[in-house]
Structures are given as structure tokens and as C-alpha cells.
Amino acid sequence: MxxxxxxxxxxxxxxxxxxxxxxxxxxxxxxxxxxxxxxxxxxxxxxxxxxxxxxxxxxxxxxxxxxxxxxxxxxxxxxxxxxxxxxxxxxxxxxxxxxxxxxxxxxxxxxxxxxxxxxxxxxxxxxxxxxxxxxxxxxxxxxxxxxxxxxxFNPSYFVEGRIYGQYILKEHPNAKVGVLYQNDDLGKDYLNGLKAGLGDKAAKMIVAETSYELSEPTIDSQILRIRDAGADLIFSAATPKQAAQAIKKIAELGWHPVHILDINASSVGAVMKPAGLEASKGVISVGYVKDPADPSMKDDPGAQRYHAFMAK
Known part of the structure; x- marks a missing residue:
């Protein structure tokens, strides 16, 4: 992981x-x-x-x-x-x-x-x-x-959010953006970073912002609000449970927005598998460390030491 x-x-x-x-x-x-x-x-x-x-x-x-x-x-x-x-x-x-x-x-x-x-x-x-x-x-x-x-320890959430904003401007300049974010400093830093990356286009491009509390059992209603606002790109600033719920709900709705996911919730084992690997196809995120589950890392000395450690 x-x-x-x-x-x-x-x-x-x-x-x-x-x-x-x-x-x-x-x-x-x-x-x-x-x-x-x-x-x-x-x-x-x-x-x-x-x-x-x-x-x-x-x-x-x-x-x-x-x-x-x-x-x-x-x-x-x-x-x-x-x-x-x-x-x-x-x-x-x-x-x-x-x-x-x-x-x-x-x-x-x-x-x-x-x-x-x-x-x-x-x-x-x-x-x-x-x-x-x-x-x-x-x-x-x-x-x-x-x-x-x-x-x-972790890289800045604000900076990561800004990177996504810059990516959206470059790759999806006409996107209608919906944001799902955790209602704490994690989610708010991501939201502010995204807006900084979008710059003066943020107000026009972001069509929905909806938060959730960790205590909420599901985020289905938030996903529906974002879809109904006409978004065709969703940014989830979430932790694993809610990110998996978002991926799964989007698939159940037959909705196909571009889906950007913050790095805290990009784990294959903790998010993609529970949400469904098929439903998770196409999700976009970032990474800044070697992924030991990546087949291209099988001969990497560091990944090999990691696998030996985990096996023990």
C-alpha cells in the first residue's frame, strides 16, 4: 500500500x-x-x-x-x-x-x-x-x-490542490467542476489549493462545493448534489472510506465525470478494491513515492527490501 x-x-x-x-x-x-x-x-x-x-x-x-x-x-x-x-x-x-x-x-x-x-x-x-x-x-x-x-510530514495539501487546479486548466479548460471535501483542515486546504490553481477562473468553473462530516454513514447525497449541479469533473478531497463510497456511487449512477482523487485516498487496497476495480478505472491522482505494488518496481532494490520486510 x-x-x-x-x-x-x-x-x-x-x-x-x-x-x-x-x-x-x-x-x-x-x-x-x-x-x-x-x-x-x-x-x-x-x-x-x-x-x-x-x-x-x-x-x-x-x-x-x-x-x-x-x-x-x-x-x-x-x-x-x-x-x-x-x-x-x-x-x-x-x-x-x-x-x-x-x-x-x-x-x-x-x-x-x-x-x-x-x-x-x-x-x-x-x-x-x-x-x-x-x-x-x-x-x-x-x-x-x-x-x-x-x-x-506529508506534502502540502494546499500545493497538491493547486497542482490539480493547474492540471484542470491545461487538460479540461471547459470543465464544470464539483468538489467533495472533508469538513476539516484537510478538505479546506485542498479546496483552497484547487481554487488557487484555477485562479480567476475558479468562480466560473466550480459549479458545486459540498462537504461531509466523518460521522456521516454515506456521502451519497453529496454526490447527487454535485451531479445535479451539472458537473462533468469531480474532485474528491477525502479519506479512504468516503473516497471509495464516491467512486462506487458514481458508477451506480452511470455517471462518467473526470474524477480526481487526493493522494490520501488513492490506495488500491484501501479504496479502489472496496469501491470496485472496474468502477475505479480512470481515476486520476498523484504520487511521490515508489509504489511497491507496481510491476515496474519488481527489480528495484528498495522495493525488494520492502517486500522482504513485509514478508517477515
């Missing part, structure tokens, strides 16, 4: 960052670090509407075990503590407080999701606990002036 491979890269970056910190450390450490251990905390949506992302946390836990089997970081073993937050911000707050105040982790690593990260950003910065590689591309996580203890 593309997202899993991406987050293994983040785990490798964590190992490098901790290695530098450990090398310079003295005998007195912050909570969560000793001569033998580095305690790291993470929340993962093991359940709930974004549970497709659970595979990221599982792969990262396996990667940490591999690092420990190889001797850890300068002799220190990584103790990764994971809690399920169901992609629910109030639950994220509860679990992160537990990680900081009870488990006394040195840092949080790759908390998954825009809304969950937003819910704990201020708290972690007040506590001066690193919010390392927050798994989101929302703009608010690259604000070192106000949140110096936060470091984002």
Missing part, C-alpha cells in the same frame, strides 16, 4: 533523528529517555471511519521491532506505545494526555490524521513534547513560529 511504504520512510527518518539526539545526550534525560530506552507515543485509527489507515501504524510498529532487533539506536531500544483513537479528536486528546502524563513518552510520532493532530497540537507545544512527523499535509503543521514543537 502506497501510504504504508511512505510511512516506513518516515520511520527511517525517526531512527536517524533519534540517533543524532542520542549521540549528543548526557546522563540526564527528559522523560521517556534512558541509557537503554527511547519511549515513543502514537495514536492510530485502529477502528472508526478511517480504520483503513490502521495498516500504517501496524507497519511502523513492525519497522520499530526490526530496528530493535538490529540493536536499536546507539544501543537504545525503541518502545513504541500505540493507542487507538478511532480518528476521533476528543479520543486523541484523551490518549495523547495518557501518553504524555502517564506513559511519559519522549515524543509523539506520526499521529495519524489532520483533525486528531490539530486537537493536540497546542497541548503538546505547551508541554514541549515533540509532535514529530505529524501525518498530515495541512498548512497549520508547518508553523514553527507559533508551534515550534510540531513538525509535519
Amino acid at each position: 502506497r501510504g504504508t511504504f511512505l510511512n516506513l520512510t518516515a520511520a527511517a527518518a525517526l531512527a536517524m533523528a533519534l540517533s543524532v539526539s542520542a549521540a549528543a545526550a548526557q546522563k540526564k534525560y527528559d522523560p521517556g529517555a534512558t541509557d537503554t530506552e527511547i519511549k515513543v507515543g502514537q495514536t492510530v485509527p485502529l477502528s472508526g471511519p478511517a480504520s483503513a489507515y490502521a495498516t500504517i501504524g501496524k507497519a511502523q510498529a513492525a519497522y520499530m521491532r526490526m530496528i530493535n532487533e538490529q540493536g536499536g539506536i546507539n544501543g537504545r531500544k525503541i518502545n513504541l506505545i500505540q493507542y487507538d483513537d478511532a480518528y476521533s479528536p476528543p479520543k486523541t486528546v484523551e490518549q495523547v494526555r495518557k501518553l504524555v502524563e502517564s506513559d511519559e513518552v519522549l515524543l509523539t510520532f506520526q499521529i495519524i490524521g489532520t483533525a486528531p493532530n490539530a486537537a493536540v497540537q497546542k497541548y503538546l507545544n505547551v508541554k514541549k513534547v515533540p509532535q514529530l512527523f505529524a501525518a498530515t499535509g495541512a498548512a497549520k503543521f508547518t508553523d514553527p513560529k507559533h508551534y515550534p514543537w510540531t513538525m509535519g
